[in-house]
Structures are given as C-alpha cells and as structure tokens.
Amino acid sequence: MLRTLLWLPGALLVVAVLLDLIVTCIQTGEGRLSRAVHRPLYSLLRRLTRWTGRRALLSWASPVLITGVLTAWTILTWLGWTLIFWSQPGAVIGAESGQPATFVATLYFVGYTLSTLGLGEIIAPQPFWRILTDVAAINGFFLLTFAITFVVPVxxxxxxxxxxxxxxxxxxxxxxxxxxxxxxxxxxxxxxxxxxxxxxxxxxxxxxxxxxxxxxxxxxxxxxxxxxxxxxxxxxxxxxxxxxxxxxxxxxxxxxxxxxxxxxxxxxxxxxxxxxxxxxxxxxxxxxxxxxxxxxxxxxxxxxxxxxxxxxxxxxxxxxxxxxxxxxxxxxxxxxx
Known part of the structure; x- marks a missing residue:
C-alpha cells in the first residue's frame, strides 16, 4: 500500500527541481533548493579556511558550489522519477524476461531515460507508463539545457x-x-x-x-x-x-x-x-x-x-x-x- 503512494513524493521532487531550475536560471534570484545546497557548502569552505589559515581554499567555492547544485538537481530528479516508476509494480519490465523490474533496475532505467540514451534493456509495457517515459526523457533534456544555462553566464x-x-x-x-x-x-x-x-x-x-x-x-x-x-x-x-x-x-x-x-x-x-x-x-x-x-x-x-x-x-x-x-x-x- 505504501509503495503505491511513492509517486507523490517522487512527483514533488521532480516539480521542486524544475521550479528551482526556472528560478535560478531564468528568473532573477536564487532558488530555495540551490540556496539550501550553496549555504552549507560555502559555510564548510569558510570554516576550513579559518581552521587551516589558507585563504586559497576560498577559491574553490566556485567549482564546489556549481558542482554541488548540479549534482543535487540530477540526483533529486533521478530519485523522483525512480519513485514514480517504482510505485506501480509492473510499470517497467525487463525487455527479454518480461519480469517486473527491481528497484535497482528501475533506477537504471530512469538513469538512461533521463540521459536520453534509450538503451531499451528495460521497457514500459503499458501506454500510460510509455508516455511518462517520454516525459522523463524530456525532463532530462530540460535538465541538461538548464545546466548549460546555469554554467555559461556564471x-x-x-x-x-x-x-x-x-x-x-x-x-x-x-x-x-x-x-x-x-x-x-x-x-x-x-x-x-x-x-x-x-x-x-x-x-x-x-x-x-x-x-x-x-x-x-x-x-x-x-x-x-x-x-x-x-x-x-x-x-x-x-x-x-x-x-x-x-x-x-x-x-x-x-x-x-x-x-x-x-x-x-x-x-x-x-x-x-x-x-x-x-x-x-x-x-x-x-x-x-x-x-x-x-x-x-x-x-x-x-x-x-x-x-x-x-x-x-x-x-x-x-x-x-x-x-x-x-x-x-x-x-x-x-x-x-
């Protein structure tokens, strides 16, 4: 019963990342998710700088913060779509075996779908989940596009x-x-x-x-x-x-x-x-x-x-x-x- 409700937190994660992408990359300001990633990483760098007495550590703020927020966007989107597909047993199955995919296999399926590789080792047999697979692929394309939009102006x-x-x-x-x-x-x-x-x-x-x-x-x-x-x-x-x-x-x-x-x-x-x-x-x-x-x-x-x-x-x-x-x-x- 609880498994069938996992689509809800999954959808919330996907929407939260999309909203943060729009605010951070298009609108003026900094998304809440980006801020939640930036602040602790930046605070950690400042503490390390004071502890070691090496100001050069602050120069790592740029790659650390950029990598941190890109990683957070990717992981949360990946996890969100995995919960959505995992919430319904049989939503994705093995292409050869026809058996429902395990959680790890679903995670793998979402990974190559978001990356738009489309390997085809695991498939969605029902029309509704096939459409969601297309939506996930489009989401992955948006994620890559917004990541470039984020990095280039910086x-x-x-x-x-x-x-x-x-x-x-x-x-x-x-x-x-x-x-x-x-x-x-x-x-x-x-x-x-x-x-x-x-x-x-x-x-x-x-x-x-x-x-x-x-x-x-x-x-x-x-x-x-x-x-x-x-x-x-x-x-x-x-x-x-x-x-x-x-x-x-x-x-x-x-x-x-x-x-x-x-x-x-x-x-x-x-x-x-x-x-x-x-x-x-x-x-x-x-x-x-x-x-x-x-x-x-x-x-x-x-x-x-x-x-x-x-x-x-x-x-x-x-x-x-x-x-x-x-x-x-x-x-x-x-x-x-």
Missing amino acids: AQARSERRELALMLHRAGPGAQQLIVNAVHDHERGLQSLTGDLQHLLNRLDAAHLNSPYLHRFHDHDRQDALDLHLPALGEALLIIQGALGGEGPRGLKRALASVDSLSRTFERTQARHPALRAGDVPPPPDLTPLSHAGLVLKPESEFDAFLHTHAAFRTRLHAMARAGEWRWDQVATPRPD
Missing part, C-alpha cells in the same frame, strides 16, 4: 569580475592610491574611475542581480579578487564625493549607484555574515596621502559628517572584504608587497 560573469578587479589592481591598488594615480597618471583623471568603468560596472551589477550567488565566489590571487578591489573603488568614490573640493568628475553618482547596488546584492546573499550583523563600520580614512599628493580637501568635520550618512554603505563594503578574508587596511591603504 563563467562569463567570473571573467568580467576578474577584468574589473585587474583594472582596479593596476590602477591602485587601494582606495587612496586609486585617486592619486588617476589624478597624476591618467589622461582622463578621475573620470577613469567613474565614466570609464561605468559599462563594466553596469554589466556586473546586472549579472549579480540575476545571479546573487556570484558573491560567494572568490579568487586566489589578489589581483583577481573583486571582493578586495570593489570595496576599494567604493571607498575611493566616497572620498572623491565627500572629501575633494569641486563638483567631482562626470559619472560619479552613477558609478556610486552601481557599487552600492552590488553591495546590496552581497548583503542579501550573505546576510548572516558577522560583519553585517554587527554593523561593523570601518574607521574613517586617513587622507594624508591625498594631502601630500597636493589634492585640495574639504574640512575634516565636513567629511566625517558625510561618512556618517554613508555608514551602512561602508559597512557592506567592509563585510564584502571580510568575506574574502581581506583586512580593511588592504582595501584602504595597502602596503607594498
């Missing part, structure tokens, strides 16, 4: 993350060095930190809005680490807007809006991060390097009041750096290697 976004990080690394590194080098070494001055980066910032912002789990991906090398260089850019833009005299370069507000949006998707993805929960605001920057570089600065009290109004933004930037196991001094004024 790979593209990873490339763009590295591109922006490398640009900022070579332009800085560090928030104040970004400003000094832009003023003295770039023909477009501060415009190189606002207008010149706008298109890439917009693409990255859209990618993270569509796939917020990208904030759980980290890179091994400092020059590729967006979780280090994006907070530096955000801090530099705040300094330009709040501490430097004049109206600021064109595109400053749009660049700040893009970095702010990226920090907000980070907050939604890693809301449990201790730095976000504690509201850790980094210390005010020491603007001595800018003063020594000959830049005109506003009064310190005016700049402190400006920073106070942007405390939540700086908290998110601080948490982003902490998530990548970077210290705030590496963001603000890094020492030469």
Whole structure:
C-alpha cells in the first residue's frame, strides 16, 4: 500500500527541481533548493579556511558550489522519477524476461531515460507508463539545457569580475592610491574611475542581480579578487564625493549607484555574515596621502559628517572584504608587497 503512494513524493521532487531550475536560471534570484545546497557548502569552505589559515581554499567555492547544485538537481530528479516508476509494480519490465523490474533496475532505467540514451534493456509495457517515459526523457533534456544555462553566464560573469578587479589592481591598488594615480597618471583623471568603468560596472551589477550567488565566489590571487578591489573603488568614490573640493568628475553618482547596488546584492546573499550583523563600520580614512599628493580637501568635520550618512554603505563594503578574508587596511591603504 505504501509503495503505491511513492509517486507523490517522487512527483514533488521532480516539480521542486524544475521550479528551482526556472528560478535560478531564468528568473532573477536564487532558488530555495540551490540556496539550501550553496549555504552549507560555502559555510564548510569558510570554516576550513579559518581552521587551516589558507585563504586559497576560498577559491574553490566556485567549482564546489556549481558542482554541488548540479549534482543535487540530477540526483533529486533521478530519485523522483525512480519513485514514480517504482510505485506501480509492473510499470517497467525487463525487455527479454518480461519480469517486473527491481528497484535497482528501475533506477537504471530512469538513469538512461533521463540521459536520453534509450538503451531499451528495460521497457514500459503499458501506454500510460510509455508516455511518462517520454516525459522523463524530456525532463532530462530540460535538465541538461538548464545546466548549460546555469554554467555559461556564471563563467562569463567570473571573467568580467576578474577584468574589473585587474583594472582596479593596476590602477591602485587601494582606495587612496586609486585617486592619486588617476589624478597624476591618467589622461582622463578621475573620470577613469567613474565614466570609464561605468559599462563594466553596469554589466556586473546586472549579472549579480540575476545571479546573487556570484558573491560567494572568490579568487586566489589578489589581483583577481573583486571582493578586495570593489570595496576599494567604493571607498575611493566616497572620498572623491565627500572629501575633494569641486563638483567631482562626470559619472560619479552613477558609478556610486552601481557599487552600492552590488553591495546590496552581497548583503542579501550573505546576510548572516558577522560583519553585517554587527554593523561593523570601518574607521574613517586617513587622507594624508591625498594631502601630500597636493589634492585640495574639504574640512575634516565636513567629511566625517558625510561618512556618517554613508555608514551602512561602508559597512557592506567592509563585510564584502571580510568575506574574502581581506583586512580593511588592504582595501584602504595597502602596503607594498
């Protein structure tokens, strides 16, 4: 009696995976099933990183999380269809023996059906189960298609993350060095930190809005680490807007809006991060390097009041750096290697 009811949990598993595929790959956000896979795997990697003291382990987040969610989709779909076919004795039989398939044989049958191999060693004798076999094969095709839809944009976004990080690394590194080098070494001055980066910032912002789990991906090398260089850019833009005299370069507000949006998707993805929960605001920057570089600065009290109004933004930037196991001094004024 209980066996005949196994089709119900099986159907629920199949539908749950399909809904998660649609939400994760097509709609904006992250499906509940994907989130349930990502969070424990990511938490385990972070614990291993702290326990071993090797930040390089975080760079494995990308392959581990992608493999984990693809494996979960495949196993749950496979198990779901197996329960559906196993729930009815005689739903599938051996092609030569004509005997009802065992559970292991049904598992094998579902596996080659989902993979669209169609080996034919086990068959469904009744029309209803033959139709369900076709539906299962179509489901397997959808699973493969959505898996590609999931992986390809992630790979593209990873490339763009590295591109922006490398640009900022070579332009800085560090928030104040970004400003000094832009003023003295770039023909477009501060415009190189606002207008010149706008298109890439917009693409990255859209990618993270569509796939917020990208904030759980980290890179091994400092020059590729967006979780280090994006907070530096955000801090530099705040300094330009709040501490430097004049109206600021064109595109400053749009660049700040893009970095702010990226920090907000980070907050939604890693809301449990201790730095976000504690509201850790980094210390005010020491603007001595800018003063020594000959830049005109506003009064310190005016700049402190400006920073106070942007405390939540700086908290998110601080948490982003902490998530990548970077210290705030590496963001603000890094020492030469």
